[in-house]
Amino acid sequence: MAHIQLPEGLPGIRGAMAFRPETAKPLNELVEILLHGPNSLTPGERELIATYVSTENDCYYCQTIHGAIAAASLGDDEALVKKVKTDFQNAAISDKLKTLLVIAGQVQKGGKNVTSASVADARATGATDVEIHDTVLIAAAFCMYNRYVDGLGTTQPKDEVMYRERGKRVARDGYVSVSKEYLPA
Amino acid sequence: MPHVSLPEGIPGISSGFAFRPETAKPMRELAHVLLHEPSTLSPAERELIATYVSSQNDCFFCQTSHGAAAAAHLGEKAHTVEDVKQDFTRAAVSDKLKALLVIAGQVQKGGKHVSAESVQKARNLGATDLEIHDTVLIAAAFCMYNRYVDGLATWQPRDPAMYATMGKHLATHGYITPSTKP
Numbered sequence: 253m254a255h256i257q258l259p260e261g262l263p264g265i266r267g268a269m270a271f272r273p274e275t276a277k278p279l280n281e282l283v284e285i286l287l288h289g290p291n292s293l294t295p296g297e298r299e300l301i302a303t304y305v306s307t308e309n310d311c312y313y314c315q316t317i318h319g320a321i322a323a324a325s326l327g328d329d330e331a332l333v334k335k336v337k338t339d340f341q342n343a344a345i346s347d348k349l350k351t352l353l354v355i356a357g358q359v360q361k362g363g364k365n366v367t368s369a370s371v372a373d374a375r376a377t378g379a380t381d382v383e384i385h386d387t388v389l390i391a392a393a394f395c396m397y398n399r400y401v402d403g404l405g406t407t408q409p410k411d412e413v414m415y416r417e418r419g420k421r422v423a424r425d426g427y428v429s430v431s432k433e434y435l436p437a
Numbered sequence: 438m439p440h441v442s443l444p445e446g447i448p449g450i451s452s453g454f455a456f457r458p459e460t461a462k463p464m465r466e467l468a469h470v471l472l473h474e475p476s477t478l479s480p481a482e483r484e485l486i487a488t489y490v491s492s493q494n495d496c497f498f499c500q501t502s503h504g505a506a507a508a509a510h511l512g513e514k515a516h517t518v519e520d521v522k523q524d525f526t527r528a529a530v531s532d533k534l535k536a537l538l539v540i541a542g543q544v545q546k547g548g549k550h551v552s553a554e555s556v557q558k559a560r561n562l563g564a565t566d567l568e569i570h571d572t573v574l575i576a577a578a579f580c581m582y583n584r585y586v587d588g589l590a591t592w593q594p595r596d597p598a599m600y601a602t603m604g605k606h607l608a609t610h611g612y613i614t615p616s617t618k619p
Binding site for chain 1: 440441442453456457459460462463464466467470471474494495496540543544547548549551553556566567569570571573574576577578580581582583584585586587588589590
């Protein structure tokens, strides 16, 4: 049971967002820009960063829904998503994304854990300043979203089909658009 | 030196905001709703929660700037800011705020650390669902802001006067407009 009275039938962050639409607006706009808006990192790459950080933070809802969005953005390659969550160094992803995942993992532990050496490694594989910035902010933002979802004790159904279907819709339409179904106009 | 080429002469989070205005906008709006817009928790109480979490995350810029905003709201009781950072259980704040600071500290460690007992205790002291929600989200949001500021290795000057000026600006105008100029 959730720690506070959240609207029923809306799992994970959706119940919390429907409870407080004033904060839902910037929360949705931030994730839209970071994960869905135009970027030199693909939506699939950015969703993998979000999924990896959510896994490190042990947030079931976030790692499952963002894993599903990542898979939908990567030709339904669910095996790749699973590999990134457990062993990204040996996953079939670019060296650049591997170095960005190292930075994301450092941010997850705490901002001061990010080292100049890991940033230099990312730059050596071709990462730009904006890509490094966005990696830091995606990782930081999921340290927020994950704590929000688990800190309120939200409902997190173990329903793979639900996450897979919703993942496809978010990958296609984005966060702000999909949020309209549970937020007031 | 910052990890990426942030604009020079702009401290802390303001340099990240200037580097990437697209993400700055919702981040400013979120802080504004959580800390500055009308709420049954006073702006001082909410700034104290933000300061405490930033202090637990060891982020100098955030704990100093939000501590200064809290101090600006508190006026002659500004010493409460240091008291809360050192040991909030002995600070001159309400029992309800102490119960909310316990929840905020649990969120800082990780969302699953929030216990039904600590929520019940806050509720027994008069905290509403909305106040508990906002406490969880303020604490979670500062786990983002703190990591953003330190994760980019932003410039964080040690000049108390700068933070005092910034704190007055934040306390008066909130978070939508920049509090620092290059």
